[in-house]
Amino acid sequence: MQVATGQYRVASTIVKVQTEGREDLYNLSQTIRDFVKSSGVRDGIVMVSSLHTTCAILINEWQEALVHDVKAYLAGLISKDDYYRHNDPAWSDCDRHNADSHLRSLMLGMNLTLQVADGDVVLGEFQSVIVAELDGPRERTIRLQVMGI
Amino acid sequence: MQVATGQYRVASTIVKVQTEGREDLYNLSQTIRDFVKSSGVRDGIVMVSSLHTTCAILINEWQEALVHDVKAYLAGLISKDDYYRHNDPAWSDCDRHNADSHLRSLMLGMNLTLQVADGDVVLGEFQSVIVAELDGPRERTIRLQVMGI
Amino acid sequence: MQVATGQYRVASTIVKVQTEGREDLYNLSQTIRDFVKSSGVRDGIVMVSSLHTTCAILINEWQEALVHDVKAYLAGLISKDDYYRHNDPAWSDCDRHNADSHLRSLMLGMNLTLQVADGDVVLGEFQSVIVAELDGPRERTIRLQVMGI
Numbered sequence: 001m002q003v004a005t006g007q008y009r010v011a012s013t014i015v016k017v018q019t020e021g022r023e024d025l026y027n028l029s030q031t032i033r034d035f036v037k038s039s040g041v042r043d044g045i046v047m048v049s050s051l052h053t054t055c056a057i058l059i060n061e062w063q064e065a066l067v068h069d070v071k072a073y074l075a076g077l078i079s080k081d082d083y084y085r086h087n088d089p090a091w092s093d094c095d096r097h098n099a100d101s102h103l104r105s106l107m108l109g110m111n112l113t114l115q116v117a118d119g120d121v122v123l124g125e126f127q128s129v130i131v132a133e134l135d136g137p138r139e140r141t142i143r144l145q146v147m148g149i
Numbered sequence: 150m151q152v153a154t155g156q157y158r159v160a161s162t163i164v165k166v167q168t169e170g171r172e173d174l175y176n177l178s179q180t181i182r183d184f185v186k187s188s189g190v191r192d193g194i195v196m197v198s199s200l201h202t203t204c205a206i207l208i209n210e211w212q213e214a215l216v217h218d219v220k221a222y223l224a225g226l227i228s229k230d231d232y233y234r235h236n237d238p239a240w241s242d243c244d245r246h247n248a249d250s251h252l253r254s255l256m257l258g259m260n261l262t263l264q265v266a267d268g269d270v271v272l273g274e275f276q277s278v279i280v281a282e283l284d285g286p287r288e289r290t291i292r293l294q295v296m297g298i
Numbered sequence: 299m300q301v302a303t304g305q306y307r308v309a310s311t312i313v314k315v316q317t318e319g320r321e322d323l324y325n326l327s328q329t330i331r332d333f334v335k336s337s338g339v340r341d342g343i344v345m346v347s348s349l350h351t352t353c354a355i356l357i358n359e360w361q362e363a364l365v366h367d368v369k370a371y372l373a374g375l376i377s378k379d380d381y382y383r384h385n386d387p388a389w390s391d392c393d394r395h396n397a398d399s400h401l402r403s404l405m406l407g408m409n410l411t412l413q414v415a416d417g418d419v420v421l422g423e424f425q426s427v428i429v430a431e432l433d434g435p436r437e438r439t440i441r442l443q444v445m446g447i
Contacts, residue, residue, distance in 0.1 A: 001311045001337065008157045008298055008306045010192040012266060013150045039150065043308040044445060045345065045411075047194065047264050051273030053210045058404045061351045065383035065390040069397050070404070073376075078222075085214035092214040099218050106207045106219070106257070108404070110276070113194075113262045113411045115345050115443045117310060122441060124349030127408070143271060145264045147193060147297065148445065149306055157306045157447055159341040161415060162299045188299065196343065196413050200422030202359045227371075234363035241363040248367050255356045255368070255406070259425070262343075262411045292420060294413045296342060296446065 004043045006149030011039035015142040019055075019133035023075045026131040027062050028142065032114075033121050035144050042119045044148015048112045051143060054101035054135035056108035062128035074132060078103045101135035108132060116148055153192045155298035160188035164291040168204075168282035172224045175280040176211050177291065181263075182270050184293050191268045193297015197261045200292060203250035203284035205257035211277035223281060227252045250284035257281060265297055302341045304447035309337035313440040317353075317431035321373045324429040325360050326440065330412075331419050333442050340417045342446015346410045349441060352399035352433035354406035360426035372430060376401045399433035406430060414446055 013035055017026050028048065036046050048057050060070060084099030085091040112129065115122035123129070131142060162184055166175050177197065185195050197206050209219060233248030234240035261278065264271035272278070280291060311333055315324050326346065334344050346355050358368060382397030383389035410427065413420035421427070429440060 001309050001333070003307060003309045003337070005305055005307045007154055009152060009154045010297060011150050011152045012192075012264070035150070039152070043310075045194075045343075045443075047262065049264055049271060051271070051276065053208065053273070053275050059351065059408050060400055060404045063384065063390065063392070065386070065392075066397065066400055068389075069382045069384050070401065073401050084218045086212065086218050088214070091217075092212065094212070094214075099215065102209055102215055103219065103222050106209045109258065109407065110208050111262060111264075113345065113409060115310070115347055115409075115441060117443070122347060122349070122443075124351065124439070126351045127349065141273070143264060145194075145266070145271075148308060156303055158301060158303045159446060160299050160301045161341075161413070184299070188301070194343075196411065198413055198420060200420070200425065202357065202422065202424045233367045235361065235367050237363070240366075241361065243361070243363075248364065251358055251364055252368065252371050255358045258407065259357050260411060260413075290422070292413060294343075294415070294420075 008149055010147045012145040017131050017140045019136035019138055022136055023071050024133035024136050025067055027128050028131050029128045032129055036116055036121050036146050039146045041116055041146045041148045044116045046114050046116050046146040049143045050110040051141045054098055054105050055140050056105045056110055056132040057112040058108055058130050058132055059127050060130055061126040098135045104134045157298055159296045161294040166280050166289045168285035168287055171285055172220050173282035173285050174216055176277050177280055178277045181278055185265055185270050185295050188295045190265055190295045190297045193265045195263050195265050195295040198292045199259040200290045203247055203254050204289050205254045205259055205281040206261040207257055207279050207281055208276050209279055210275040247284045253283045306447055308445045310443040315429050315438045317434035317436055320434055321369050322431035322434050323365055325426050326429055327426045330427055334414055334419050334444050337444045339414055339444045339446045342414045344412050344414050344444040347441045348408040349439045352396055352403050353438050354403045354408055354430040355410040356406055356428050356430055357425050358428055359424040396433045402432045
């Protein structure tokens with residue numbers, strides 16, 4: 001077991017992501033790593049939070065063939081054309097017809113917490129942190145916050 | 150980048166939620182905000198944890214039409230009437246026949262971590278924190294813990 | 299509300315898990331409890347992170363009948379034999395044909411954060427922390443990090 005102590009600090013920043021297409025994946029790993037390194041926090045956690053209800057955060061390998069598969073999987077995960085009250089003007093004032101995007105996003109999750117050690121984000125060799133657009137194209141706001149010593 | 154330092158503190162509380170129906174959604178956002186504000190923590194994280202295996206925590210927009218859609222989606226996510234050993238008296242002493250509730254809960258997750266900044270929970274304009282009952286009605290125990298400076 | 303303050307500390311360790319079968323579940327609760335107790339952290343959080351893209355971390359009841367049901371459910375969650383570019387030598391140099399394992403893992407999540415209080419992990423009576431192998435058998439690396447006071 002490794003143990004460290006010190007002065008607790010919190011640093012945060014906002015990242016804007018311009019997505020393309022209704023489904024889109026964006027690799028945020030390097031942005032997160034750069035932010036953590038510049039924060040001065042060596043041991044703790046970093047949180048990656050989508051401030052939306054139709055845009056998720058996930059981890060996967062960033063391989064071109066697999067990115068294609070993940071997009072195709074997410075596009076078909078939940079039927080877009082089933083009846084939803086959220087898409088029905090009699091029940092809802094939302095004109096985006098995006099109930100399926102809400103459902104996909106809540107299944108995937110909009111917040112991710114990662115370990116920070118030795119001044120860097122702890123990720124496996126094949127792990128990338130990915131913003132998953134599920135109702136684009138839009139400009140998305142992702143908030144990063146690193147906390148520790 | 151914004152940076153803050155100070156004396157680390159941890160505050161916790163228990164919230165009881167009485168659910169109705171087998172599936173039910175309960176908006177916990179205001180309860181969490183009030184707890185964080187009263188804790189004195191200005192920058193850090195707050196955790197929202199369901200202490201159950203058939204009751205999940207998720208984020209979504211709290212719109213009446215969409216709440217209806219989410220309940221309907223969760224009710225049909227996993228077949229209740231398929232054969233499960235957990236529902237079979239020959240294999241299991243559980244008489245709730247709720248294997249589907251366990252499966253739905255593990256897909257959604259029972260813990261949520263959120264950023265805290267400037268003394269408030271960081272949530273997007275349309276994000277609400279929701280307790281998702283998947284085997285009610287019951288009284289559920291949710292534990293909140295805020296940590297930071 | 300309970301409040302505690304003190305000297306922030308971070309402790310971490312690596313756990314190796316040898317899995318059997320393509321799908322496998324491994325109960326990590328006692329390992330995590332022992333780690334937290336030995337760390338000296340009384341109030342804070344503990345993170346459980348799979349450093350892989352085809353091995354997830356989840357919470358469920360550890361009952362033999364239900365463990366069987368969860369394994370069967372995960373085995374069938376996503377079609378293994380559909381066409382995926384990740385499994386096609388024309389598009390991918392991965393020879394594991396495990397696109398379905400990637401998709402299942404990103405749906406379940408590879409990181410779990412839990413509350414720590416009074417020197418122990420906060421888990422409900424029926425909650426166990428489970429490593430879910432989705433492309434085994436393999437030796438898997440799980441990193442634990444506890445943070446707090």
